[in-house]
Amino acid sequence: MYTMNPTKPVILTGVRANNDIHIGNYFGAILPIVDMAKRRSTDFDINLFIPDLHSFTTPIDHSKLYDSILNNARIYTAAGLPLDNAAIHLYRQSRVPAHSELAWILDCFTGFGEMSRMTQFKDKSDKLHGDQISVGLFNYPVLMAADILLYNATYVPVGDDQTQHLEFTRDIAERMNRKFGELFTVPKPVAEQHQFFGKDQGLRIKDLANPTKKMSKSDDTGKGVIFLGDNPRVAHKKIMSATTDSLGKVQYDRENQPGISNLLEILTLVRQDAGRDVTLEQTISEFTGMERYGDFKRIVADETAEFLTNFQARLAAVDEPAIEAKLQSSEQAMNLVANQTLHRVQKAVGLRR
Numbered sequence: 313m314y315t316m317n318p319t320k321p322v323i324l325t326g327v328r329a330n331n332d333i334h335i336g337n338y339f340g341a342i343l344p345i346v347d348m349a350k351r352r353s354t355d356f357d358i359n360l361f362i363p364d365l366h367s368f369t370t371p372i373d374h375s376k377l378y379d380s381i382l383n384n385a386r387i388y389t390a391a392g393l394p395l396d397n398a399a400i401h402l403y404r405q406s407r408v409p410a411h412s413e414l415a416w417i418l419d420c421f422t423g424f425g426e427m428s429r430m431t432q433f434k435d436k437s438d439k440l441h442g443d444q445i446s447v448g449l450f451n452y453p454v455l456m457a458a459d460i461l462l463y464n465a466t467y468v469p470v471g472d473d474q475t476q477h478l479e480f481t482r483d484i485a486e487r488m489n490r491k492f493g494e495l496f497t498v499p500k501p502v503a504e505q506h507q508f509f510g511k512d513q514g515l516r517i518k519d520l521a522n523p524t525k526k527m528s529k530s531d532d533t534g535k536g537v538i539f540l541g542d543n544p545r546v547a548h549k550k551i552m553s554a555t556t557d558s559l560g561k562v563q564y565d566r567e568n569q570p571g572i573s574n575l576l577e578i579l580t581l582v583r584q585d586a587g588r589d590v591t592l593e594q595t596i597s598e599f600t601g602m603e604r605y606g607d608f609k610r611i612v613a614d615e616t617a618e619f620l621t622n623f624q625a626r627l628a629a630v631d632e633p634a635i636e637a638k639l640q641s642s643e644q645a646m647n648l649v650a651n652q653t654l655h656r657v658q659k660a661v662g663l664r665r
């Protein structure tokens with residue numbers, strides 16, 4: 313059985329469980345992670361886990377959770393994550409109990425005031441009321457710190473909304489190390505992480521109906537959002553009715569023609585996904601000056617519908633038993649690594665000799 317190589321550094325990230333993944337998530341987060349995993353797995357252990365314990369920090373439909381956890385693993389697989397690479401670990405947080413146990417210990421070394429300053433808690437709790445605002449939502453970052461510290465991860469690629477949590481992880485690791493000696497590997501500072509991953513902050517697919525806003529699953533109408541599960545014909549219609557402008561000429565100008573610019577980006581991405589070796593610049597020069605927006609939109613709509621058809625076929629064809637086997641073998645290996653760290657911590661705080 314494979315266990316982690318203690319001399320190999322670790323890249324770790326949590327890939328959230330939900331069923332309504334849109335093309336912004338796919339091109340902005342999922343594909344880059346799959347790409348990173350493939351490129352870096354010779355020099356690093358790559359830990360990709362599904363933070364399923366985090367998924368009910370805000371209210372959800374629990375009858376759908378189990379399937380959405382598996383669906384996440386399926387989506388990564390359909391996006392090209394290799395399951396036969398022994399340096400890539402794919403596992404569920406809830407199947408490695410050390411996450412919860414370490415989180416409890418870290419909770420007791422975390423200040424109430426410190427947690428109260430987390431902006432994601434403020435943003436999310438503003439949208440909830442009364443008992444919906446759970447203690448779990450409040451100490452979400454502590455569990456996240458445990459996720460990272462258990463595996464001695466040095467690099468943790470996350471979106472901007474998570475950098476405060478990463479800073480907290482570094483803080484709590486340093487605090488514990490000062491108090492108890494070298495317990496944890498402290499992840500690299502955020503600036504160094506950005507350098508390492510060559511952070512591309514450029515990609516932000518915009519909402520089709522309101523192209524000054526980013527495409528987001530929290531859009532209530534869904535009209536401007538293309539979900540990976542959308543019927544291709546429905547997605548086609550969404551693109552045909554995308555908001556454009558009255559300038560009447562295709563140009564890449566994010567300021568004055570955000571709708572058209574967004575469609576040029578989407579077209580480039582779906583073409584790349586189809587294996588075509590094209591850049592945004594090439595797409596721009598192909599279409600600049602075109603005057604009939606309807607014709608332009610039809611091309612984007614056709615190729616996006618084709619992308620969805622292909623993706624959905626890949627998703628339907630994933631090897632379910634191989635995914636299940638991958639999860640189980642990773643979880644077995646991860647329990648060994650995580651328990652080593654947990655024991656070290658239990659010893660340090662006086663729970664073990």
Ligand code: ADP
Nearest residue numbers: 336337340341471515516517526527528529530
């Ligand atoms: P949402 O706004 O749909 O809730 P999340 O905030 O859950 O999306 O983001 C999940 C991941 O997807 C993050 O890494 C984020 O950077 C990426 N992402 C979300 N929306 C977009 C978008 N419109 N374009 C590119 N990447 C996006």
Ligand code: TRP
Nearest residue numbers: 324325326363456459460468470
């Ligand atoms: N909080 C992350 C998000 O919302 C998911 C996550 C949980 C995570 N634990 C993590 C990411 C540990 C990186 C490392 O996207």
